[in-house]
Amino acid sequence: MMKSIVLHQYNRNVLRALLSLKVEHIERNVPDADEVVIKVHAAPANPSDIAFIQGSYNVVKTLPVVPGFEGSGTVVEAGTELVNLLGKKVSFFAQNDGHGSWSEYITLKKGDLIQLRDNMDMDQAACFAINPFTAFGLFNIAIKRSSSAVIVNAAGGQVPAFIRNLAAQHKVEVINIVRNTETAKRLVEAGEKYVLNETDEEFERVLHELARQLDATVAFDAVGGAHSGMLFNAMPPDSELVVYGGLSNKPITDISVMELIFRDKLISGFNLSSWRQELDQDKFEHISYLLQEQFIKGAWKTRIQRMIALDEVVNGLKSYLGNMSDGKVLFKPSSDEV
Ligand SMILES: NC(=O)c1ccc[n+]([C@@H]2O[C@H](COP(=O)([O-])OP(=O)(O)OC[C@H]3O[C@@H](n4cnc5c(N)ncnc54)[C@H](OP(=O)(O)O)[C@@H]3O)[C@@H](O)[C@H]2O)c1
Known part of the structure; x- marks a missing residue:
């Protein structure tokens, strides 16, 4: 089982949408041969996540579902084709029909992952993929x-x-x-x-x-x-x-x-x-390498206003919506790290 934030109903009214988010223990997937399970270190709330829970984003999933389109973490389980990824630290961007990142664990395919360089800060990495x-x-x-x-x-x-x-x-x-x-x-x-x-x-x-x-x-x-x-x-x-x-x-x-x-x-x-799909993998990895360099040097940084446990979802998202310019709100699923 894994602790997750679960969306039960889309609602154009953002406050009602927030209130339909519940913290629950749901079943954790066993990875297919081409999948990995990531223990989520951190996952932000972005404007696209807010539009998603309102049901007004381009991506609409079958409910109930865990929201969250990006994050960072460590590969802790791997299908037979991806055992070489075990233990790797990754950022990820996933908009497919499965559960998202506001959770202790997320199951993804290789194409959703960005391998991280040494010294990449894992909180910054949570906001790196988008x-x-x-x-x-x-x-x-x-x-x-x-x-x-x-x-x-x-x-x-x-x-x-x-x-x-x-x-x-x-x-x-x-x-x-x-x-x-x-x-x-x-x-x-x-x-x-x-x-x-x-x-x-x-x-x-x-x-x-x-x-x-x-x-x-x-x-x-x-x-x-x-x-x-x-x-x-x-x-x-x-x-x-x-x-x-x-x-x-x-x-x-x-x-x-x-x-x-x-x-x-x-x-x-x-x-x-669409931009990502037009790039071949080598080019994408080269851009990823250069961008990570900027974060490692400290030249680029995502502003983070607050780290929150999954249980603080409603208040945390309200504080993000109240002042988005103050920076991202980051879910820390292992609440002892908040
Ligand atoms: N097309 C893509 O592939 C793609 C990828 C990434 C992001 N995006 C989009 O890029 C936009 C910005 O994302 P972000 O992560 O940079 O946002 P962010 O860091 O969370 O900040 C949002 C900013 O927008 C301002 N804002 C909110 N509503 C506004 C409005 N109605 N009029 C004017 N300003 C407003 C906020 O100002 P206040 O503090 O005054 O509220 C805040 O400065 C979002 O729409 C997101 O969905 C698109």
Whole structure:
């Protein structure tokens, strides 16, 4: 048996969705020949997990099910084809139809695993499989376009933080958009030159001027709704709005038809799983090696606001939802480690 957080009912109302999460002891799978069982060290809550429990994400599973799309841990059991993985430390990203990572154990296939280098911190490794690769894949779009500047919204979040790391490496300017003064202050104190608060009266005019002045030809949009249209219209000619998240839960609106037709602008979508599938294994492992290097050096770091035991699920997720910019909430299934 294993202790897990179990989702019994999807609910668009996030508080009701949280209340349908129960801590239970459920049966632990015996691995098939091509599977391993991982003892979970830690697993974060990401916006995709929140959308999942609301039933509004791209992945919908048969209920009841354990949520959680990523984490870190150690391989403690292996099917006959994977015995060489026993004892290995791994990060993992799994969106298949089985149980997820908010649990003491998870059963996965080899393709879901990322082998970790020595000295990789296991809490950081819990948040390694999704956001760092997403930022890497997104930023490649700016590299291909030879952009001298990019725009990020929801800039207090973790994907934008990693985009800023890559931008600094490539000497690309970043226009950061946030929605509250505390996050704006934190970014300015961290040395960001361009931080705009979308609640300011002059925000739209300033964004328009700055985007054109810096020639910000790529915007990474995690918000959607009318915000996407506003971003798109503010960007200079021959630019691209890359939508990778829908934090507003609203359809994209307010795109100027004139800007779309006469300014050679483009709107595209980015999805980590599709990007990953286009890479061969050697290339993926090379990128993983380089990204892990950044974490081992301490140059990249996921902000973690709180470590919680599985029993604290409701309060822990409420505190994440109350201030996502403060960092991830990390489940520690062995509660003595919290
Ligand atoms: N397409 C892909 O493959 C892919 C991969 C990874 C992540 N994502 C998406 O990327 C987005 C960001 O993820 P993350 O891990 O960076 O998030 P995160 O670290 O948990 O932070 C979320 C950030 O978004 C802000 N935010 C939340 N709702 C907002 C809204 N309605 N308008 C403006 N800002 C809002 C929060 O600000 P406050 O503190 O003010 O709430 C916070 O700064 C999510 O939508 C996630 O699903 C997509």
